[in-house]
Amino acid sequence: MKKSSEQISTVQLMFSVACFIQASTLLTYPIHGFAKQEAWICVLLGCLISLPIIWIYTSLAKRFPGKSLIEINDIVFGSIVGKIFSVLYIYFFLNLVFLSSRDIGNFVGGFLLPTTPLPAVLIMFLLVCCWAVRKGVKTMTSYAKLMVIIAFAVLLFNSLLLLNIMKFSNLLPIFSLPLKNYLEGSHTTAMLPMCELMAFLMLFPNLRNAKGSAKALWGGFAIGAITLFFNVARDTAVLGPYASLLTSPTFLVARLINVGTIFTRMEVLYAVTIIILMFFKTSVLLYAAVFGISQLLKLDSYKFLVPTFGAIAVIFAIAVFDSTMYESYIAMTGTASIYATFFELILPVITLTVAAVRGFSGKKEAVLL
Amino acid sequence: MIILIIIFFILIALADFPALIKYKKWYEFTVLSVFFLCAFVLAILQWRGISIPSPTKGAVFIIQDVLHLKYS
Numbered sequence A: 001m002k003k004s005s006e007q008i009s010t011v012q013l014m015f016s017v018a019c020f021i022q023a024s025t026l027l028t029y030p031i032h033g034f035a036k037q038e039a040w041i042c043v044l045l046g047c048l049i050s051l052p053i054i055w056i057y058t059s060l061a062k063r064f065p066g067k068s069l070i071e072i073n074d075i076v077f078g079s080i081v082g083k084i085f086s087v088l089y090i091y092f093f094l095n096l097v098f099l100s101s102r103d104i105g106n107f108v109g110g111f112l113l114p115t116t117p118l119p120a121v122l123i124m125f126l127l128v129c130c131w132a133v134r135k136g137v138k139t140m141t142s143y144a145k146l147m148v149i150i151a152f153a154v155l156l157f158n159s160l161l162l163l164n165i166m167k168f169s170n171l172l173p174i175f176s177l178p179l180k181n182y183l184e185g186s187h188t189t190a191m192l193p194m195c196e197l198m199a200f201l202m203l204f205p206n207l208r209n210a211k212g213s214a215k216a217l218w219g220g221f222a223i224g225a226i227t228l229f230f231n232v233a234r235d236t237a238v239l240g241p242y243a244s245l246l247t248s249p250t251f252l253v254a255r256l257i258n259v260g261t262i263f264t265r266m267e268v269l270y271a272v273t274i275i276i277l278m279f280f281k282t283s284v285l286l287y288a289a290v291f292g293i294s295q296l297l298k299l300d301s302y303k304f305l306v307p308t309f310g311a312i313a314v315i316f317a318i319a320v321f322d323s324t325m326y327e328s329y330i331a332m333t334g335t336a337s338i339y340a341t342f343f344e345l346i347l348p349v350i351t352l353t354v355a356a357v358r359g360f361s362g363k364k365e366a367v368l369l
Numbered sequence B: 001m002i003i004l005i006i007i008f009f010i011l012i013a014l015a016d017f018p019a020l021i022k023y024k025k026w027y028e029f030t031v032l033s034v035f036f037l038c039a040f041v042l043a044i045l046q047w048r049g050i051s052i053p054s055p056t057k058g059a060v061f062i063i064q065d066v067l068h069l070k071y072s
Helices: A010-027 A029-063 A069-077 A079-112 A118-135 A137-141 A144-165 A179-202 A210-245 A249-255 A267-296 A303-319 A324-332 A335-357 A363-368 B002-022 B026-047 B055-066
Strands: none
Touching: A010 A079, A010 A137, A010 A144, A010 A179, A010 A210, A010 A267, A029 A179, A029 A210, A029 A324, A029 A335, A069 A079, A069 A179, A069 A267, A069 A335, A079 A118, A079 A179, A079 A267, A079 A303, A079 A324, A079 A335, A079 B055, A118 A137, A118 A267, A118 A303, A137 A267, A144 A210, A144 A249, A144 A267, A179 A210, A179 A267, A179 A335, A210 A249, A249 A267, A267 A303, A303 B002, A303 B026, A324 A335, A335 B055, B002 B026
């Protein structure tokens, strides 16, 4: 496949990464479920666990500047084993597209448009995602900065309006739970929102300055992690252990805002923000999957595949779970985190180890660029 | 409903197939046709109420029943 002519800046990529993590504030319920009022500790621990994993991604990017995950697999493992790894990654990205779409479908159907059928919500949502992906990476990521600022502003605004009902004593006591709760909560934090950043390895070939990939990933990770931490801590401060009983604590917290009878029904602000952020996240994942398929099959372009895979995403987003209860069961039994660990940790570790053994240092590859 | 599905897929087909035929990109045409046909068949199955295998259920089976990995 020809090298993409669409180039994005390091700053653009950094804000895209931040946006991607911020979208995960929709799904903080497993963290609250595992750690109750100490969910904020699990977010901190989860971020710490994510650091070495993100280092693996940045190391891969440094060793193979300007290469996508699919190209890296081919270089490191050769064409046959490399293709097997690539198929696994593409399957994972596609699965994340189905799951993200279903999450937004559940959110909209559960809280905003309860009588609207799920397929109608999914079609509208994925139509916009497909449109963005077809327009290309440059267009897709150009609004990331604005989205991050909006998400941050809404978080700050809502938090200020909630100050009157926040009880910081709800964040205490600390370290009162069994060790396994912290391990489960932090593992979930690391694997479900944080390390899904691996999808950005498919965007690195579009980076104008290939050396800026690590900087963008770390910067975006820091912004996203700070947002997630404040979000979880604020929800716990408002709701206390009650947060662990809800499927969307942040939405309920926004619903509680009532200042001077003027600032009420602020949940709509959160709803709009999360839909925008989830649109961005799903677009990045869809791009990663479709671009991966086009590289795997050595196609001229990825763009003509996008609408068809959008349709496939609608179908599987409906089929992926029987109910929201089943989704909660998968999250709370750790199946989702364990499943993600295989793709986000084990496969990249194998790739990095083989690359190191075979002597790919990145210097030679950088010269060839 | 079936008419809506057919219209939807005709629109998708019109978006890309004509350009691929015009520029004689037969390999890309074949690949797209395969995926397009899969998507269409899956949509029809979904409409008929025939359950489509969920990728999640496969993963749950492998992780919980085969590997016995689960949070306690």
